[in-house]
Amino acid sequence: MKEKEQRQSFAHTGASVDDHTDDQRLDQLQRATFQYFLKESNPENGLVADNTRRGAPASITAVGLALAAYPVGVERSYLTRQEAIQRTLVTLRFFAESPHNATPDAVGYRGFYYHFLDMKTGARVWESELSTIDTTFLLAGALAAATYFDGDAADERTIRELAEALYQRADWSWMQDSDGLVCHGWRPEKGFIPYRWEGYSEALLLYVLALASPTHPLSPESYQTWLATYAWKEIYGHEFVYAGPLFIHQLSHVWIDFRGLQDAFMHAKGIDYFENSRRATYVQQAYAIRNPLNFKGYGAHIWGVTASAGPGPATHYVEGVERHFHGYLARGAPYGPDDGTISPWGAIASLPFAPELVLPLIHALDEQYPAVTSKYGFKCSFNPTFVAENGDSDDFGWISEGYYGLDQGPIVLMIENYRSGLFWQLMRSCPYLRTGLQRAGFTGGWLQAR
DSSP states (O other), X not given: OOHHHHOOTTSOOSOOGGGSOHHHHHHHHHHHHXXXXXXXXXXXXXXXXXXXXXXXXXXXXXXXXXXXXXXXXXXXXXXXXXXXXXXXXXXXXXXXHSOBSSSTTSSEETTEEBSEEOTTTOOBOTTOOEEHHHHHXXXXXXXHHHHHOOSSXXXXXXXXXXXXXXXXXXXXXXXXXXXXXXXXXXXXXXXXOSOBOOSSSTHHHHHHHXXXXXSSOOOTTHHHHHHTTOOEEEETXXXXXXXXXXXXXXXXXXXXXXXXXXXXXXXXXXXXXXXXXXXXXXXXXXXXXXXXXXXXXXXXXXXXXXXXXXXXXXXXXXXXXXXXXXXXXXXXXXXXXXXXXXXHHHHHTTTTTOHHHHHHHHHHHHHHOGGGEETTEEOSOEETTXXXXXXXXXXXXXXXXXXXXXXXXXXXXXXXXXXXXXXXXXXXXXXXXXXXXXHTTOBSGGGTOO
């Protein structure tokens, strides 16, 4: 079937916005996006491809997002409960039973796992690192599965046992340096990599899970050490904890409903992380409206600068202006880097924070950029400014050829959190999330509710 024939009904059809309700659009987008985890995975080991390029390895973050998405898929009838149980068991058994030692060809070591693995064999590829943040998302997915599959059947008990064992194996104290900060990762060839988690980031979830560990937790003061590295800024009239890429304001929120929850930093500022993400979303839209670098397409209903694939590396003159285009990059607003690449997933994952901004964006993408939609929903990114070196281009400029698992998961899960709150409600029952939040000093919100 040709790609244009595979487009889902939420793509451009010539109909007006009023012809479909927002809930219908979201249902169709969520269903199409979820298919990535069904079709871009290996049923023999549960590994999920990092992206749809031929020969792409698995990403352990994509695996974690798949484990988290399966309960949503069951509740939305995208797959049966038994199918989800089977997929989850295969995945957890792979990580529990695969080689786990300090050798370069192992799958993991000291409870952490290599960022990229061979889709068939599960072996480490690209000399990737034992990644603290990617392991966090993998373990968070495992804990989501353990929380959801709470029945007495043997398979569901096994899911809980495996998830518990994987979570408890992670040696967070080993990844903590003498200053109290957590390292990004480790390689057997060179040891710890020279980067630490400093400044507000997606590591918020990392700290919550690491503080709660019953076996190898971070030291109690580590979270306060991290908070001391935050940057509070005022941009376009919005005050918030700054981070440029939009995904930073979203990924921890996939699992945790931060409404009303405050740590020491947020208590002093009088807001919570949910409100912080709402403000970051408004800053992204304001940046697109101002469009200081004069990129094509940017505006009130087309925005979203985050981590994504891009048309580069390349340098082209576009309408007399020298433009430098990048490949995969964590783009940010308003201080960059930015090369005109727009990421639909980055905007859509802000749906719970600012639906009044995101729903019109979905409508605008459907109407103005139908080529951005294909079999798994919206492609990861596009760049209307980019013109090929030979001058050939269509009205849409450059459009990514495929999808990334990192993009697909937040779309599925944040749509669900917006529509029903189902996944947030599920994770409130995870004892480790509650413990980690409390050890980090969070109070209020659902932590205080009966």
